[in-house]
Amino acid sequence: MTTIGQPLDRVDGGVKTTGAAKFAAEHFYPGLTHAVLVHATISRGRITALHTDEASAVPGVVAVLTHLNAPPLKPAPKPGAFNLTVMFSGTSVNYLQSDEVHWEGQPIAVVVAETSAAAREAAALVRAEYTVTKSVVDFEGSEQDARPQPNNPLLPRGAKKGDAEAALKAAPVSLDLRYTTPPQNHNALELHATTANWDGDRLTVYDATQAIDWFRTHLALRFGVPRTNVRVLAPFVGGAFGGKSAIWPGTILAVMAARATDRPVRLVLSRESVYRTVGGRTPSIQRVALGADRDGRLTSLIHTSITRTGPIGGPFEQVTAASQHLYAAENILARHDLVSLDLLPNTFMRAPGEAIGTFAVESAIDELACELGMDPIELRMRNETAVDPIGGRKKFSHRRLRELYALGAERFDWHERNPEPRSTRDGRWLVGTGVATAFHRALTLPVNVTVRLSADGGVLVRCGFHEMGMGAATAQAQITADALGVPFDAVRVEYGDSALPLGPFAGASAQTASVAAGVVQACEELKQTLKSMARKTGGGTNEEILRRAKVPHVEAVVGSDTRLGRIAGRARFLPNFLLDAQRWVKAASGVHFCEVKVDAETGETRVSRWAGVFDIGRVINPKTAASQMRGGIVMGLGLAMAEETLVDPRTGRIMNPSLAEYHVPVHADIPPIDVSFLDDPDPKMPLGILGAGEVSTAGVGAAVANAVHHATGKRVRDLPITLDKLL
Amino acid sequence: MEIELRINGSARRLDVSPQVSLLDALREYLGLTGTKKGCDQGACGACTVLADGRRINACLALAVQYQGREITTIEGVDHPLQEAFVRTDGFQCGYCTPGQICSAIGMLAEHKDGAPSAATEHLAATGGELDDEEIRERMSGNLCRCGAYNGIVSAIKEVAK
Known part of the structure; x- marks a missing residue:
């Protein structure tokens, strides 16, 4: 029996439901100290004085590090398009190396103490003076x-086909709309945490990271030690969503504090410190x-955006990544513009680009459907395309939007609706339904993997990938079991450690497919080895072959972790990646169906029903994959209805850096979410896997906005859709 | 100051300053890291433990005030909910899970005792059915950023039957 496609329970279910799973802040060393950050309270300027005497006098304080006494730190490496490992420094600031302040919230001191309570108390006593x-x-x-x-060669760019502006002017029906989305923060429940220990010039770091290898390389560069001296472990990560992929100041300063004090240091960011030192999603102003x-x-599709970056x-x-591939428009213009601000840099957050871009374009399509008096699904089907609309040459490796719409409409009873806005009531509630497309490009990254089969029949898979909740180890165990024809329970998977073969970073929805490619290749090699051994020893089961050959195990190795091996891996990866991108559009896709109830008096909006249908290629584990889809939808519901990081436009200070004032969806906000899959392997991806991490977040904002419009007749083009916008 | 806490059935002595929260006492002083810190201000529920069977946010409790109380953390929990969470996939990253489980245990007891919630239609009708809406309302103090809410509600419903 194959295990791929079975809704198996997670292999780490036991440790996660008993408290035994150890996260980054939960590893102990004798003599462990605790560190807390002190933040700048101006957005730009210089520190003229730092008063640390009171802080130093708090009992238990070991050190107060500032730019006046911090050990040297090498500057952040410049990002290079062809070296991903150093690309993702959260900021280019060299922390505690000068009196300069670059953003409101920049760490200007680190307090190290015997207890976290003492460190927090002392941190509150550090006072700074500035020139602004x-x-x-x-x-x-x-x-x-x-x-x-x-x-940037690695990121989707703008696009141009024909003369979209002229076609817009000439069109019998046209819309020209402005949408805005606010900054948002990931708010993984696990606070960013680092436990750092130096042993001479060897460094061990437990960190909440979704990019073990980048962290390892980055830390080696910043602290001037060989890469092989640094070990980064992240056996469990308590949610990340993009917020734990770049290297932010907390990690660097924990390692620095450990070096400065010659003590092991644990630095757990407070929730406020997460907001002040870990970037979130950029705000956007969009024109569709x-x-x-x-x-x-x-005849014309124009999608332009303004987002932010900074010095x-x-x-x-x-x-506009999704907009470029969704519709067969004769003329297309997609453009990305930037403004430069003196703020903490933004970063990737689940479905960067697509999450907010699809809000605008899929809202606009709904607006056009209303304008035309046409069913919004029918409008989409009339513009469905078999080739990539830009250029008209590239093919989709897999495109099943017609099937998705048909399946979803049936599951949701879409065609039962009265299309007239504000036409359906349920007591005090105005009821509306909306639909929107989800789309997310697929990607694979280079990985190294070893697979070992032992004489007792056990299989060990080793790869430095990450488990942040996706069920990564479970999925890879299923893939291995099928590839080798062994029982699922015989497979053990090791991950989350830089001492293992190089894993991919866990982002861009790329991890499962990337690791699967390596695992399948290793298993094939292992089977060849077993076959040639069997020819010599006379066949039988795997265990018999190994016993007769008198070897304890056989192992297949894919890729090499040596410096040359890593360069070779990158050299193989990049041309393939770029060539592939010229020939194929590979993407996961989906459709969201949403029902909302809006209180006619107060504007309170509740999501009452949801159906999502998805094409993520082959589904390895329908139970964990459905959870990922639901999770992405829940995050999308936050984006749609509540989430907004408030930045004071005068001072650059984040005004709601807490879970009490930044609202994420809670139990009461989430109805049962119906999820289904086409489960149709993509012909151009490893094992047919298209990636499941992000697609379901795309389109959610528009589905809700469209349903709210259907319920109330009010079109909200500025997220989040809070009740004040419906009164 | 020297205090004694009763945790998961055994007495534990520790030396803490009066401002140390029960949460920090558990995690930092006693190595009981199953109880999680997500906000340190009572907004996320990740630190939920049971004190004499009632659910509390350990981050809002001072350790010194909980002497003489019976504290149960996830390490001391042995409950059908744990397997139910695995079956229904009521978690992803697992960070909020200990808090969700402790909270659910406390919540089931509250409901059994007839405590109403904002979702309860008639306050007099104690011990009514624990339907989805009731569970969601009563569990809303426990955030799950992975969005495993559907699975959590299913697990609780399975066990409440």
């Missing part, structure tokens, strides 16, 4: 200063303009 220089921190106020985003003929065929960093946001 002019800073630019107001996103909306800087709109007119937006500049085109520079091109659509031109169509009266039959709904798109100290912040990656680009591929806001």
Whole structure:
């Protein structure tokens, strides 16, 4: 029996439900100390005085590190398009190395103490004086200063086909709309945490990271030790969502504090410190303009975005990534512009670009459907495309949007709806339904893997990948079991440790497919080895073959962790990646069906029903995959209805850095979410896997906005959809 | 100061300053790291433990005030909910899970005792059915950023039957 496709329980279910799973802040060393950050309270300028005497006098304080006494730190390496390992420094600031302040919240001191309570008490006593220089921190106020985003070969760019502006003017039906989305924060429940221990010039770090190898390389560079001297472990990560992929100051400063004090250091960010030192999702201002003929065929699709970056960093946001592939418009214009602000850089957050870009484009499509008096699914089907709309040459490796819409409409009883806005009531509730498309590009990354079969029949898979809740080890055990034809329970998977073969970073929805490619290759090699052994020893079961050959185990190795091996891996990866991207559009896709109830008097909005149908290629484990889809939808519901990081436009200070004031969805907000899959392998991806981590977050904002419009007749184009916007 | 706490059935002595929270006492002083810190201000529920069977946020409790109380952390829990969470996939990363489980145990007891919630239609009708809406309302103090809420509700419903 195959195990792929079985809804198996997670292999780590036991340790996660008994408290035995150890996260980054839960590893002990004798003499462990605790560190707490002190933050700057200006957005730009210089520190003129730092008063640390009171803090140092708190009983139990071991050290107060500032730019005046911190050990040297090498500057952050410059990002290079072809060296991913150093690309993702959260900021370019060299912490505690000068009196300069670059953002409101920048760490200006680290207090190390025998207990966390003493460290917190002392940190509150550090006082700073500053000279303030002019800073630019107001996103909306800087709109007119937006500049085109520079091109990066690894990220989707803008696109142009025909003359979209002229076609818009000439179109019989047209819309030209402005949408905005606010900054958001990941708020993984596990606070970012680092436990760092130096043993001479060897460093061991337990960190809440989704990028073990980047952290290892980055720390080696910053602290001037060989990469092989650094070990990074992340056996369990308590949620990440992109917020734990770049290297943020907490990690660097924990390692620095351990070096400065010659003591093991644990640094757990407070929730406020997470907001002040770990970037979130960029805000956006978007324009979507659509031109169509009266039959709904798109003649023009324009999607432009303004997002933010800054002098100290912040990656680009591929806001129009989905819009470029969804509709067969004759003329298309997609453009990304940036404003530069003196704020903590933003970073990747679940479905960067697509999550907010699909809110705008899929809302606009719904608006056009209303304008045309056409069912929004029918409008989408009239513009469905078999080839990539830009250029018209690239094919989709897999495109099943028609099937997804048909399946979802049936599951949701879509065609029962009265299309007239504000036409359905349930007591005090106005009821509406909405639909939107989800789309997320698929990717694979290079990995090294070893698979070992022992004479007792046990199989050990080793790869430095990450478990942040995806059920990664469970899925890889299923893949291994099928590839070798052994029982699922015979497979053990080791992960979350840089001492293991190089794993991919856990992002871009790429981990499962990337590791699967390595695992399948290793298993094939292992089977070949067993076959040739069997020819010599006379066959039988795997165990018999090994026993007769008198070897304790056989092992297959994919990739090499030597410096040359890593360079070779990258050299193989990049041309393939770029060539592949020229030939194919590979993407996971889906459709969301949403029902909302809006209180006619108060504007209170409740999501009452949800159906999501997805094409993520082959589904390894329908139980954990469905959980990922639901999780992405829940995060999308936060984006749609509640989440907003409030940045003071005068000072650049985040005003709601807590879970009490930044609202994420709670139990009461979430109805049963119906999830189904096509489970149809993609022909161009390893094992047919398209990636499951992010696709379901895309489209959620629009599905809710469209349902709210259907319920109330009010179109909300500025997220989040809070009740004040419906009154 | 020297205090004694009763945790998971055994007495534990520790030396803490008066401002140390029960949560830090558990995690930092006693090595009981199953109880999680997610906000340290009572907003997320990750630190939920049981004090004499009632659910509390350990981050809002001072350790010194809990002398003489029977504290149960996830390490001391042996309950059908734990297997139910695994079966229904009521978690992903697992960080909020100990708090969700402790909270659910406390919640089931509250409901059994007839405590109403904001979702309870008639306050007089104690011991009513624990339906989805009741469970969701009563569990809303426990955040799950992975969004495993559907699975958690299923697990609780399974066990409450």
